[in-house]
Amino acid sequence: MLEIRQLSLCFPNGKRALTDLDLTVRAGELVIVLGGNGSGKTTLLRCINRTLTPTAGEVWLNGLNITHLHGEGLRRARLELAMISQHASLVGRRSALKNVATGALGRHFNAWTAVGGLPAEELRLARGYLAQVGLSGLEQQRAGTLSGGQAQRVAVARALAQKPKVLLADEPVASLDPEATSEIMRLLRHLATEEGHAVLCVLHQVELAYAYADRAIGIRDGRVAFDLARADMTKEAVNQLYVSEAA
Amino acid sequence: MTTSVDRRGNPFFALWRNSGGAFAGALRVVGFLVAVLVVVQSIIVVEARPQDLVTGFHGMVDIVRRAVPPDFSKLPKALWPALETIDIAIFGTLVGLIMAVPLAVMGASNVTPSRLVYYAARGVIAFTRAVPDLVWALFFVTAVGLGPFPGGLALAVHSLGMLGRLFAETIEHMDMGPIDALSLTGARPIQVFTHGIIPSVLPSLLGISLYRLDENIRSSLVLGFVGAGGIGFQLLTAMNLFQYREVSLLLIITFVIVFAAERLSALLRQKLA
Numbered sequence: 049m050l051e052i053r054q055l056s057l058c059f060p061n062g063k064r065a066l067t068d069l070d071l072t073v074r075a076g077e078l079v080i081v082l083g084g085n086g087s088g089k090t091t092l093l094r095c096i097n098r099t100l101t102p103t104a105g106e107v108w109l110n111g112l113n114i115t116h117l118h119g120e121g122l123r124r125a126r127l128e129l130a131m132i133s134q135h136a137s138l139v140g141r142r143s144a145l146k147n148v149a150t151g152a153l154g155r156h157f158n159a160w161t162a163v164g165g166l167p168a169e170e171l172r173l174a175r176g177y178l179a180q181v182g183l184s185g186l187e188q189q190r191a192g193t194l195s196g197g198q199a200q201r202v203a204v205a206r207a208l209a210q211k212p213k214v215l216l217a218d219e220p221v222a223s224l225d226p227e228a229t230s231e232i233m234r235l236l237r238h239l240a241t242e243e244g245h246a247v248l249c250v251l252h253q254v255e256l257a258y259a260y261a262d263r264a265i266g267i268r269d270g271r272v273a274f275d276l277a278r279a280d281m282t283k284e285a286v287n288q289l290y291v292s293e294a295a
Numbered sequence: 296m297t298t299s300v301d302r303r304g305n306p307f308f309a310l311w312r313n314s315g316g317a318f319a320g321a322l323r324v325v326g327f328l329v330a331v332l333v334v335v336q337s338i339i340v341v342e343a344r345p346q347d348l349v350t351g352f353h354g355m356v357d358i359v360r361r362a363v364p365p366d367f368s369k370l371p372k373a374l375w376p377a378l379e380t381i382d383i384a385i386f387g388t389l390v391g392l393i394m395a396v397p398l399a400v401m402g403a404s405n406v407t408p409s410r411l412v413y414y415a416a417r418g419v420i421a422f423t424r425a426v427p428d429l430v431w432a433l434f435f436v437t438a439v440g441l442g443p444f445p446g447g448l449a450l451a452v453h454s455l456g457m458l459g460r461l462f463a464e465t466i467e468h469m470d471m472g473p474i475d476a477l478s479l480t481g482a483r484p485i486q487v488f489t490h491g492i493i494p495s496v497l498p499s500l501l502g503i504s505l506y507r508l509d510e511n512i513r514s515s516l517v518l519g520f521v522g523a524g525g526i527g528f529q530l531l532t533a534m535n536l537f538q539y540r541e542v543s544l545l546l547i548i549t550f551v552i553v554f555a556a557e558r559l560s561a562l563l564r565q566k567l568a
Binding site: 097099123124126127129130131133135137138139140141142150151152153154155157161162163164166203206210 | 470472473475476477479480481482483485486489490491493494495497498
């Protein structure tokens, strides 16, 4: 589903952010990326969604090499690649329902959507996505008035409206309380297992990787330090990632 | 002595430190003298003659005496120019708004399609803003003739500059998170604009536009002086014919229009906040 081959990124100032990085995320799999600050986790996601262009290596999405796509080709590729960020990034003055439905805009380009309208069918579906993330009844509430956890769930629902094959999540629970964190992680787990999405999630909380991941990938200095299935994830292996960084 | 910036190599700072306060005192005196000089030269340049206010006092009293009571029999004749004044402002603001939005997007550094477009848009905004609306009115009166239309055009072009700059700054200061998130869903640039940028900045844009409408109503009163229609033209004619009672009526109408526009604009902006 998502395959990264020998991915490297060197910034114009000469700093190497990623080096020869390989990883694969299959459909129905939740892979959690761990690593210290500045290890290259977010840069990896930005290379996959192509807000950064890697200097070497390839990103394959559903059998298509998207590494050097631009313009319309990149836009089409992004339809299959939803992104959930640390901040929900909703349009605060629009309702939760409309925010969700905007996730489907890429599949509907006509005069109505160009002037700010949303397709009636997508608004109907958006109700279902909001119900799926446990927010029935809040459809008409302004996004700016939602709590952090609710807003993040709306962001997940917006990603679902996109109907992607791959879900990328960059620290989606970083600013949430434990209860909201569990809700979001259960949701990501469900989307992988029940809906068949390939989910690649960057986290700082190691215990969440033990609880929810199929596999965990440790990144250190832009390289893959380990790639372990949940059954093989020992605390020593994970701790080694941070201990080594501290040293 | 410890400071956040090392000034030890600065001779000005060394002089300041070693003078024991005398240097600072001298600087204050020089500053005061410069300020006095600026005020005095401005009085000389404007040829201010306060004694003329005293000698002209009788003339002013005479004008006020001849201006009361206001000639309310002229009220029906003044209503159309009054409406014209308001409509010039509405037309100017609306057309200026329509032109300013796309120009502001092109002239906002965070969403502009290219640097060339950015500088071109900023150039147009700066030029239309720099030229006063009265000058634009003279230009359009020459181009399309006397009447309210050149007044509306003048306000539209000047508003384009004023609104364009404020809109561009509003867009530059908005949260880019929702815009980036929308782009990453595969939405096209026009959809990102209508579904992301516009809803995010709409209340600010409407507030700024209402304030501009308020300003334009004041401006449109004056545009009549150069033949661009409205109550200003009536006012100038009445003054030239020494019809001071009509002048006072027109001034009362002007006050009512400006006050009502100001209150309405403030009320609507309060609702939008």
